[in-house]
Amino acid sequence: MSTVPLNDTVRRVTERIRHRSKERRALYEQRMENQHSLGVHRGELSCGNLAHGFAACGEVDKGRLKLMNSANLGIVSSYNDMLSAHQPLAPFPDIIKEAARAMGSTAQFAGGVPAMCDGVTQGQPGMELSLFSREVIAMATAVALSHNMFDAALYLGVCDKIVPGLFIGAARFGHLPAIFVPAGPMPSGLPNKEKARIRQLYAEGKIGRDELLEAESQSYHSPGTCTFYGTANSNQMMMEIMGLHLPGASFVNPNTPLRDALTRFATEQAIRNSEPGGNYRPFYRQIDERSIVNALVGLLASGGSTNHTLHLVAMAAASGLTLTWDDFSELSGVVPSLTQIYPNGQADINHFNAAGGMSLLIRELLGAGLIHGDIPTMMGTDLSASYTQEPFLEEGKLVWREGPLKSHDEEVLRPVASPFAPTGGLSVLDGNLGRGVIKISAVEAKHRRVEAPVRIFNDQNQLKGAFEAGELDRDVIVVVRFQGPKANGMPELHKLTPHLGVLQDRGFKVALITDGRMSGASGKVPAAIHVTPEALTGGPLARLQDGDVVRLDAESGTLDVLMDATQWHSRQPESANIEGSHFGLGRELFAGFRHLASGAEQGASVFGSFEADDLTLEDASIRELDA
Template sequence: MSAKADTLNVTVAAVTRRIRERSAERRALYEQHMADQYRRGVHRGELSCGNLAHGFAACGAGEKETLRLTNSANLGIISAYNDMLSAHQPFATFPDTIREAARAMGSTAQFAGGVPAMCDGVTQGQPGMELSLFSRDVIAMATAVGLSHNMFDGALYLGVCDKIVPGLFIGAARFGHLPAMFVPAGPMTSGIPNKEKARVRQRFAEGRASREELLEAESRSYHSPGTCTFYGTANSNQLMMEMMGLHLPGSSFVNPGTEMREALTRYATERLVLSTDTGGDYRPFYKQIDERAIVNAVVGLLASGGSTNHTMHLIAMAAAAGITLSWDDFTALSAVVPSLMKVYPNGHADINHFQAAGGMSYLFRELLGAGLLHGDIPTVFGTELSAYTREPFLEEGRLVWREGPESSHDEEVLRPVANPFAPTGGLTVLKGNLGRGVIKVSAVQQSHRLVEAAVRIFDDQNQLKAAFDAGELDRDVVVVVRFQGPKANGMPELHKLTPFLGVLQDRGHHVALVTDGRMSGASGKVPAAIHISPEALDGGPLSKLRDGDVVRLDANAGTLDTLVAPAEWAERQPATANLDHYHVGMGRELFGGFRQLAMRGEEGAGIFGGFEADTLAARQAEMAQRDA
């Protein structure tokens, strides 16, 4: 199949056009702001002597001399390195590699700032998880602080995991006059099969495996530096960055600690130097990322069965670049984008298996050939997206790119458009009298996509285990966990519930989860209607449900409704909940302002409502009108 179709898919073109038209005023203001920032001065020459002296005081003599000469590039490094996150630990050595590569180009690089990076895998089911979503916005602000010194001609962003890459992207967008290069660290090598890990988790939930057995299984799965190998939010991040042309071709899933990983980091630095204003091929972030790149990210997410978290993150990321993306855009694209990948939790393989089966170069070849991607976007590689059908190789230590495979090496993991796992994408939007939410269907069997049952309501995820242990859920059931939205408690992931719900489903029951909270990017076989908006704390429909009400979730039809008689439903008053225990301890009291400012999940669940503020009121009025 040709790597580039003659025409763009009609629906992809229509959705892109709608986004462009909807965003016109907001995007024009964004571009104006970025152009103004560029005119105010990208270069160190705009700084006073005192400013500049502070900026290079800690540098060596040679670097000081280079920095005095304002016709060379100085790159800022923003890193999410820490020792605790396996995905980010490899970044410890990257700054030295980047500095050496910059020096070889007659330029310099400085570590501009670190950003926080928390691990959802560590905080699942713990109070710290309630800081997780808001950490994205803290990362964006920390990125801005690091770049605020105006010492830099371009920036490299080192991050991998869940909230880190979206936060870095939002920060990069607000410094969009700078060229940007996102630099991945790569996945850890494969551990025990994901199917075995899931089996031990469920046995533990049923009391048939000890904690020692569970810890041994988890340790053999998450066992070394690098990204977790399942296809959750972290690896979805990497795929989307490459789909937008912000990674080098084929760089997303190269293991850390390898000669190839080192070579790619060096080349990323060299490429960024050339992309600066002084490098002769100036390509700032704001001219690279537009509605076409955002649509490419959504298409890649849908084709791969990626993380539900990105139905919020991508909206927030797009907004930072002056683009208004909506859940309805996801639904429209999902109808024409086929499912081409099966990586755990959508299948049994891991991301290393995907890489071996053909990886990103093959996925690009298929999506471009079917006219499902905008191939004409500028990229950090200096070419159009068609170059991303190539993959990197080392020839006598020199990095080169060759055309990737024209056929998949394992169609149980990666398939062509002509023979997809499913004709539509892995995510869809649910609508009904319970509000609007999203559901990931790529891992849900067809027989489980329609659930109609009486609800059991919880206002705290920790209540569910007690009900499970007491046998109170051993039936067809729709579990509702409410007061979990961004305003209530920061919208934590509720992945802790997955083993219990999986057990009930394996016993033959029809089971579903409905919540205004989130599920992990690794959410799998149990249908879960999540991010329900408006949230219960805002008087959303979930607050009117009562135990025993019948709810119908139909993932195929895209509906979510209670079957309570309309007259009775209209008369019901919203329930309330005491949320004080969510707001103190583990630093949660520091985030009270975030909870007050948080927008609904459908708007990205962030605190930044003021991007191009004169268009914000119109957007909020539109949402209110739809609710009415």
């Protein structure tokens, strides 16, 4: 592609991140260089260490591991056979090992990481472990790679917290080349519009559980990732637009010859990228502020998951970079909405892929100067050279061809010249109720400004009773508080969606405000989420009372209680009994995580700044530096 000047706002935000992160990024790079100088593979191990490291290997692999002149790949996988997204990963280690041996190298399964599904735990106590599973995955990745046996690593994962956790782990082992290997989405099932209709009928009591379960089973029906555009598929988009996937690898269905060929090629490329392979390309030299901005722009252009206002901040921090919600907001003002994938439309991720998929999305963003085409990728080329291509099998051989020049379905994927909306699908809200984010790509313009009395809930399970009693049949802003990371691990509150959707369909003005999360499939009801400071720490939501009038305005980016300032600030924050969220189903094991968790805008992370504590920047300091 011809070189297109970078958009001024994209350039400014990128430079601002670089400037703000200068000291911590320098520390990060120095630490990665130091680790590399100490030895990135088994050559630094003693004979006793090394013997333990290959004791279970076959004779061929043992011989190669002894010689030290070939690459040994570490496999880190989120496989389990209960969850559809991860079950297809079962044969990947054998495919990888076979491909490595064919290259004269070796691969070892370094370790597994947990993979939980928000779809299973939604509305259940287990959901309160969900966000912190990201940190567990990052630490499990570190444990898996701690044996220092590896010249490069392959990270096998797909869904919500798994890919961010793997990315954080990969960043802290940034001296190793890294390739992320996806499993792909399940084939399309029950249309999303019909699924949403059935859920609302159930919420209204018009159908029973049998009918609901049948519809859900037709939606989530086979191995592979769920096909709506939530956090899992947003993860895949981000990995590809950052050059950590093979071009076109994100949305190839599982258990197909093309999927297996891509896994084999990823193995071969990891070997080529290793130091023994002769083209050393470590993670820390590949991922920088340009890559993070590309991920952010891709997220905005595609209407991706709100969960990444947490995850991408934490991922950037692990790479020595400081990302803020102001960066999201400023970029959202210039990045057009190019897709309509459920919940932003009725199409699913397979329809997106058929319409032109990642190759066309990247081509359009490059052509408009909205992403950095010069970032290095795991292919050994920059993004613009390889990532407008798609993979195919020709007589069993994997090849790449240029992807489509225009969309095959403009109801799903549009060019920059005629977008669904001129701005991104995400806004930052700020006001006397704190700061939060809202996904507006699925919210009709007429619903983006809601002014109504609030109804307060300190537990999401209380809402169902109020709904069934008819207490919410009015204009209402529902506030569900004490759901932040320190309170109960910041669960998703997606089970509220059908009830709120019914109220909106009845003609009422409805919105949700919470210091918790919504699903990556945040939908048609305006929802101010991740509100910070959280209620448990005395945040403004703790001062709200039933009947207070609040205005949520996604167009102007404001979130305010309409009350005299003196009266508002004279109120004392209320407390809530949240002990029930601290015990049972293992929640007591996460007490330390709740205590250490940062605020939502810092990624709700327990890891702190990663670099020296004296480089930690508070919100106000960051904004002052930016100014």
